Every structure is written in C-alpha cells, then in structure tokens.
Amino acid sequence: MRSPTAKRPEQSSPEQPEQSSPEQPLLEMRSVNTHYGAVHVLRNVDLAIYKGELVCLLGGNASGKSTTLKTLLGMVKPTSGDVLIDGEVVTSTSIRYRVLKGLTMVPENRRLFKRLTVKKNLALGAFLRSDNAAIVNDLEWVFELFPRLKQRLNQKAGTLSGGEQQMVAIGRALMSKPRILLMDEPSMGLSPALVKQNFDLIQQIHASGITVFMVEQNANLALSIADRGWVLQTGQVVLDDTAGNLLAHPELRASYLGDT
C-alpha cells in the first residue's frame, strides 16, 4: 500500500507565514451551534487544533461528527459561533477560501468522482493550485504513498476496489497541499488488514508535517495514534482530553471502546 521511504516534498509556502505563537490554534471552533432546518445538531462546540497535532473526534452515530467537519470547512454554516483559521474568523467565508488557507477533507464514504479517471480525480484535488512544478512533486509523493495508483491512472475511479478508492480519496486531498487534513471515518468499509495500514498511513502523513483531524468509529485505534481527542454526544462535547486519559476513561471504555 505504501513505501516506508515516501517523504513529502519540501514545503515552501511564503504566502502562509509560520505562526510562531504556540497559543494560536491552527483551526478553531468557538461555541458553534449548527442547525439543519429546525434540527439543532451542534450545541456550543468548542475545539482547538494546533499546528502539528494529530487529534481525533469520537462519538456515536448521528452525534454530529460529520457536521462538525462540514462546519469547519464551510459546507454548512453555523447558526451562531465562529470558525477560525490561524486566529482569523472565517465563519462567513466560502469553502474555496478555506481550502486556499490550507484546509481540506477526505469526506465520509470517500465521494470520488466515479465517472472520471483517477488522474482527473487527483487533478481536481489540485484545482486551486497553479504551481505546476510543485503539483508534479506532490503527485510523485502520492505515487510513492500509493504505488498502485500509478497503474490505475486512466481507469475510472468508480471501477476501483474499495481500498484503491480510499487511496484516491486521500491522494486527492493531499494534492491540494493541505496544512490540515480533516478525515471523516477514513477506515469505514475497509477490511481489518487495510484498517491497520490506513492508520499507519495517517501517521505517515502526519509525520510529513500535515496536521491531522480525524473522525473515527474505531476509537481504540484512533486514540492509539492520536495526541488528543474529543467525544461528541448529541452534538455536545462531553469529553476533551489527551488520548491517554481518554483511553483510560471508564465511561468512554464502556460506551465506545467496546470494553467488556
């Protein structure tokens, strides 16, 4: 699935000055409420993700995890509260603006452009970029992570196996040269062996310098690689702690970790 030597090309982004202050979260949500029509989904959610972290969001079905990610990206607008990138309020900006700021997502169920080729899917990931040389480098990096994709370039994405589609979904996200990658249940629908590989891969992406925020059902595995995590219950953050503490938390063990 990947070669252990794969390294991300050098990052040179003069338009994105490094935030030296350790206090400044890269991505933040301040008392966000999100509704779908009359349905109140997110309730006063506070999150802060710092540069270089690998953090995860846990929670049962329909607890609002996907809505949290969509609100961060601007795919749904919160009814109150704010989303901030590098301390800048972006609540009312477009998705496009936030992608340009370095946000991207591997959506739930991958959502590839199934009728387009793998090549076009990857190219669409880099849609907002015009630094052609760097795009080629990043494409090479994606091929190093997923050598299989190189043979599948001209195949329609919909014809790939589940594991391969997952590679395209992650590759497509990486092609936007993100600073922070949001992943919505990246191991859903993968076989147990692939799930393990997938977590290794997430660590590898993280090690290349990308901040990772993932939503997972597989709480045990997620917490085993994450620094910190949040637990969402009917749209409210009920736990906010380090991964170690969460793993040891009795209630969490009972409800999410399948502890017997």
Add this chain to the structure above:
Amino acid sequence: MRTPRTGVDWFLTFLRLLLLGAATLGVLLFIVQQVYPDNLITRWVNPVSANLTASQFKGLLVSGLTQGAMYGLIALGYSMVYGVLGFINFAHGEVFMAGAMTGMIASNKLDDAGIWESNFLGSLAFVLAVAVATSTLAAIAMEKVAYRPLRNSPRLVLLITSVGMSFFIQNASLVLLGAKSKSYPRAAEWLNGNVGVIDVRGSRLLVIAVAGLSAVALWWLVERTKTGMAMRAVAEDAEIAALMGIKVNRTIVTVFAVGGAMAGVAGILWGLMFRSVTHSTGFLPGIKAFSAAVLGGIGHLGGAMTGGLIIGAAESVGPIVFFEPLGVQGATQLKDAVAFLVLVGVLLIRPSGLFGERLPAEDRV
C-alpha cells in the same frame, strides 16, 4: 433481485417487439422493393411507390445528416444542463430560436448594406457572433432569473418552470417582432453549386463544417481545460466539487452559457438551411434535439451529437424506408413523427440511451 413480471411488463415487451418488428419489416420490404420493384407485396400495399434511385437516397441521407448536425448542437445544451442540474430545460429550443431570430435580423441588415452577397463568409462570421451572443445571454439570464432561485426545489418544479420560460420567450418574440414569418437573405450563389468529387451541395458542407468545428471546440473545452474539468466535477457531485475549491454557481452559469452558444450556432445553421424564422421555430427542432439527447444517453456529449445525426438521418430517410413500404399513404408527411417514434423506441428498448451508463442504484437520484 428480479421482481416478477407483471402485466405491464408483458405489455411493454409486446410494444418493443411490435416496434422492432415493424421497423424490420419496413426495411426488409424496402430492400425487396428496391431489388424487385414489381413484386407482389409492393403492388399490393404500395401501388404508387416511387422507386428510389441511389442518388435520391444519398440526397435524402445527406440532407438528413446536415439537419442532424444542427439537432446535435442543440442536443448538447439539453444534455449539459441535465448533467449538472438533473432536469430537462424545455426552454432550450427557444434559446435556439433567439439565435436564429437575431441572426436573421443581423443578416438582413448586412444584406441591406450590400455586404451579405459580396463578402458572404465575413458576414456569416459576424452573424454567427451575433446569434451566439444572443443565445448565450438568453441562457445565462434564464439560469440566473428562473432556475437559480429554485436550485433546491424538486426537479419537477424546475421542469415546469422551464416550460413557462419557453412560453415566455416565444411570446416575447411575438410581441417584439410580430407573428409573421421572416426570412434570411438568400445565401451566396456559389454555395448552391455542388462540390467536386463528393457531389454534395456547398451549403450543406458549410453547415456540416460549422457544426463540426463547434463540436470540436466544445470537446476541447470539456476535455482539455480546467473549466471543463470543473463542469464534469459539478455534474457528478456538486458538494465535493465545491470542496475542491470549484465555484459551483459560476460553473453552472458556464454550462448554460456554453449550451446557449451551441444553440446560437444551430440557429444560424437553421437560417442557412431553411431561411424562414418565426417565434415558434424553436419548438420542433427543440423536441427533436431533446429526443437526440435521450437517444445518445442524456448527459453524454458525444452521445448528444451522435443522437442528433441519427435522428436527422432517420427522419429524412425513415419515411421512405419504413413507412412507404408498409403501405402508409403520404409517408413523406411523417417526417416529424419519426423523431418521436425514435424517442418512444429508445425509452422502450434502452432507456439509458446509446452511450448512457446505467448507474448503480446508489448513484441514482
């Protein structure tokens, strides 16, 4: 997974067989009639049938393909809009009419100034630009005023709105320009001669060339540019296209604009072939182009163009090949019926069209 066959299924199968059978019988009888002009069946069902010569047949075919190229250009607009928004824009025929109408006005102005005849190709380019601009703007305005506010409504609402738009544009033309049929000036004399070896009228070649160039330009746009990539991404999954940073609204406007431009080109081709234009000119070609889009597989651009050519050829050759040998009187009057028969046939036999993909159930709306 198979559901048991019901009475409706048997009835549909019966209809399919009937349609295929009649078409096959017609073609067979046509061949028989060509080989043995004086056979019993022909004498019985079709006593006055004219014996078609090869050159007459070729003439019919070429004129059918020429019209078909025009249908194909219009069909592209139906197909593209369906691709991104999932509804049939019934006002698209009127976008075509708007192009034909303004092209008529512009060409008559040029004719009055004496430029039309003396510099025909230059005039044609100008008139094309006028028609393309009109149709493009009409399509863009339609999207912004009528369809965008309804983006999140059920498809049926959009469909009905498009029928309303269609009436509106027709009536606007009626009010502004009157009901009388108006005419393009005569095309340059040299176009009416036959072109060398292939022995096809120059005006027809011109129509085919313009249609071909437009289709190639569109292909290049869709397959080779970022705009085209955005169009295809939005067509497949608008939410994820937005996640890639694509401006979805702008892309949808572009789709309407490009579809409108193709309809504008078709409007001028109509003028070159038939000269006369009225406020209702968009209706029949619109419906035939829609049939072409369905025949090719709606949403598939190569299919739309192919569908247009097939419908054009079928309606030109069909009456003589299918209906007349079956003993239908005045078969050439049935030209328009052929397009609808083809449409019905496609819906009965292969609803996804020639090139349409059968989407897995999860992808269906």
